Amino acid sequence: MQLIDTHTHLYLPEFDSDRDEMINRAVSSGVIKLLLPNIDLKSVGAMLSAAGRFKNICFPMIGLHPTSVMSNFKAQINELEKISSEHKFIAIGEIGIDLYWDKTFLKEQMDAFRQQVEFAIKTELPVAVHSRDAFPEVFSVLDEFAGEKLTGVMHAFSGSIQNAEKAIGLGFLLGIGGPITYKNSKLGKIVEEVGISNIILETDSPYLTPVPFRGKRNESSYICIINRKIAEIFGITEDESARVTFENSCRLFKI
Ligand SMILES: [Zn+2]
Secondary structure, X not given: OOEEEOOEOOOOHHHOOOXXXXXXXXXXXXXXXXXXXXXXXXXXXXXXXXXXXXXXXXEEOEOOOHHHOOOOHHHHHHHHHHHHOOOOOXXXXXXXXXXXXXXXXXXXXXXXXHHHHHHHHHHOOOEEEEEEOOHHHHHHHHHOOOOOOOOEEEEOOOOOHHHHHHHHHOOEEEEEOHHHHOOOOOHHHHHHHHOHHHEXXXXXXXXXXXXXXXOOOOOHHHHXXXXXXXXXXXXXXXXXXXXXXXXXXXXXXXX
8 A cells, every 4th residue: 555645744843853763654654755845944954854865755845834924925935936946846835825823914925825826837836735714815816827727735624615616626636634533523524525536645744643643743654544534434445545545646746
């Protein structure tokens, strides 16, 4: 069985004491490819060094995370775009809008998102979109690019079935992780409705840990737990759900 974790921040300090063991644990559980979304200028170095140590396992993305967008965002994005020409990146991410933590920089967040979507179209890369309490704002930016060749993932999808259908209509897949294992989660129904061809699996580790490890640090080997849940929802074998979501991920990220 081969699986991909399409969203892990394994370069963060939470993994400093056992990063190599954690990655080896993932690979020996069948999670053979790990995609690394960037956060901001400060995280690029650690991300690239992890990706460099685990070639053909770790694949980095480049982008400015919405919660790192402040008044200086233009300078940060320019710097990140410069770095993007010096290394190989598989996607622009993670980018988007987050109004859960703070609405102060809404206008800046929308401008930063727009600028990075433009860059993704120009460089023909998919986008990894972070949308928290912000689907109307995220869609209003994405609608400006209707008709352009844009693909991507709605990472840690947490919206309604209408949001899901809108995203899929725009050429996006849904990134599904730990929250699908939570009691009272509505994600299972949404996933069932949109079908397995429209989803990919992710941990968002060290965050969003699935049951039964909820509350502890998340890690990529737990993709197996998410895959088991997906297989259960569709009434198929774990091998089959692994195969389909693996292919969906490879198609989107061209790996
Ligand atoms: Zn993330």
